[in-house]
Amino acid sequence: MKLRPASYLILGMVRLGARSGYAIKAAADQSTQFFWPMSLAQVYPELARLQSAGLLRREEDPHGGRERHSYVLTEAGEEALGEWLRSSEGEPTQFRDEGVLRLFFADALMPADQLALLHRLRERAAAVASSTMEEIVPAATALADTGIRCPALVARLRADTNAFVERWLERAEAELREWS
Amino acid sequence: MKLRPASYLILGMVRLGARSGYAIKAAADQSTQFFWPMSLAQVYPELARLQSAGLLRREEDPHGGRERHSYVLTEAGEEALGEWLRSSEGEPTQFRDEGVLRLFFADALMPADQLALLHRLRERAAAVASSTMEEIVPAATALADTGIRCPALVARLRADTNAFVERWLERAEAELREWS
């Protein structure tokens, strides 16, 4: 069976303690979402696939009368995750940004509109940087006390990169303003 | 008819002078590919769609016995492109990076393997930064003499951001090394 990044994402989240499909999705929503989006409709079929491949073990774990399944990594699952983490194959970074696409073609705009576009992109980068710093980084840093440090590392990378882009666009904006 | 980012990408490329489907794809391959990937199989149906919507005009332009179609923007096409450029809707940035996903879960690795992963990511960022600087920026800068400046702006943004990420990962690597 072929494992895709989403498979490893689920394996990884289970390893970090997310037990139900719902919990996996919730955990992904405030962490991995930003560099590997995943919808809830992907989670349940994938869990079934991983279980039938022997990488996850599924146990009934009802909460009152509400059904719930609890997943844990099998040894094979642990090993598959480790192998993927140590490997380096995989598609190169995929990046889809409608804003940057607009910027690429922005020569078709009047200077005032170019400036407005640049400004919007800058504000967006600033918003991502600050919301990451305020919401994601604290949560990830709390985890770091339990020995799980990488989520915080990734959160800071995201925040810092967006802050860099913000400053870069600020300079570009200033140059364009001067220059026209 | 609903226009998607790929539609505007094609419109924009035609506006910049790419006339055939083949030429559009070739131009995209060395510029917009990095923030909006598009396959050749998307181009031809989309050209037909845009033409039937009256945004592109298609002319027969055979080169010897080899058939070729030449597309130009209609006034409606010009306007549709401009409207999109001035608008700000659109999905937020989508970013898919298997490498960063690995880093997120890297607490499952031994320090030596963590270091190796960090190193691979850093080298990848460095490679993107330098290849962009050497191949994409010069081509885009040549265009800038004709008054088309934004492609060069975007190319530099990409190169500089990747250089930033490289330095960031270098520091992270040094910290981890010290620290273990």
Add this chain to the structure above:
DNA sequence: GCTCACATGTAATCCGTTACATGATTCT
């Protein structure tokens, strides 16, 4: 003569998202 670039398209497949469908528990 051969290979590579130019050129246009279609078909099958894969994959992911949106929407649908249902129900229990907890908090206000």
Add this chain to the structure above:
DNA sequence: AGAATCATGTAACGGATTACATGTGAGC
């Protein structure tokens, strides 16, 4: 009592990629 959260799934749809299929022109 009502709303929000927890919880599990399926079905339909849409969009993008891979592979297929074909043919000319230019350069070596």
